[in-house]
Amino acid sequence: MSSIEIRHIVFDIGRVLIHYDPHIPFARLIPDEAERNWFFANVCTHDWNLEQDRGRRWEDAEALLIEAHPDRVEQIRAFRKHWHEMVSPAYVESVAILETLISQGRDVTMLTNFAADTFKEARKMYPFLDKPRGVTVSGEIGLIKPDLAIYEKHSRDFGLSPAHTLFIDDAPANVEGARMAGWNAVLFTGAEKLKSDLAAHGIAL
Structure with a gap:
């Protein structure tokens, strides 16, 4: 002791x-596991999310990704929209x-x-x-x-x-x-x- x-x-x-697990809502939003893993590795990444923990506004965070991935707008916005499902x-x-x-x-x-x-x-x-x-x-x-x-x-x-x-x-x-x-x-x-x-x-x- x-x-x-x-x-x-x-x-x-x-x-x-x-x-905490972002896969909880995204298993429904992106059912294909390989595509979902790609999305978290290349779009809504851990490092990207960490900057919101550091104080970056969600609006700015989303805008940054939407500019880089205009074909993923709905999925990018879904991260914040469905956040409450991730923390259960x-x-x-x-x-x-x-x-x-x-x-x-x-x-x-x-x-x-x-x-x-x-x-x-x-x-x-x-x-x-x-x-x-x-x-x-x-x-x-x-x-x-x-x-x-x-x-x-x-x-x-x-x-x-x-x-x-x-x-x-x-x-x-x-x-x-x-x-x-x-x-x-x-x-x-x-x-x-x-x-x-x-x-x-x-x-x-």
């Missing part, structure tokens, strides 16, 4: 508390862990790469996102994980002691970014592993 007292617990959101369901067991930690009186916040407008929608879809003490949303501040600056800003804004902070994220690069910021961090692979990781840091549920 770690000898460091954990006073602050910071959750990522996507693929930790709620699911919530991970019930992870949410239960979050809520248990809060009910124990622990200091829980969230740090997420998320576009500002879609996060507002996510809050309406999932009221538990309002239960932690607060959240840093990348699209609202123009910084994204794993940039060191976003961890430092979260620490400052919420008065965290980095050495006494535990971060939970599903992306290895984001976990490493947190460690570079002086935080403790664990890679999320499922609720049972998270429970054991919390126990290893002296946090019993």
Whole structure:
């Protein structure tokens, strides 16, 4: 067990508390798997979507792709239009862990790469996102994980002691970014592993 007292617990959101998979609506919109994979590799790519997480407006993002792929207008606009389908369901067991930690009186916040407008929608879809003490949303501040600056800003804004902070994220690069910021961090692979990781840091549920 770690000898460091954990006073602050910071959750990522996507693929930790709620699911994220753009294939969910696009399996219907582009039924051919090979064509769908091409579309995500060449049109609505991960890097393109990440810029919305950094703060780029959807209108500008769509215009950029439509200029390059005028034959794909409807499918490009469908990414934002059907976004709500991509973020379902919530991970019930992870949410239960979050809520248990809060009910124990622990200091829980969230740090997420998320576009500002879609996060507002996510809050309406999932009221538990309002239960932690607060959240840093990348699209609202123009910084994204794993940039060191976003961890430092979260620490400052919420008065965290980095050495006494535990971060939970599903992306290895984001976990490493947190460690570079002086935080403790664990890679999320499922609720049972998270429970054991919390126990290893002296946090019993």
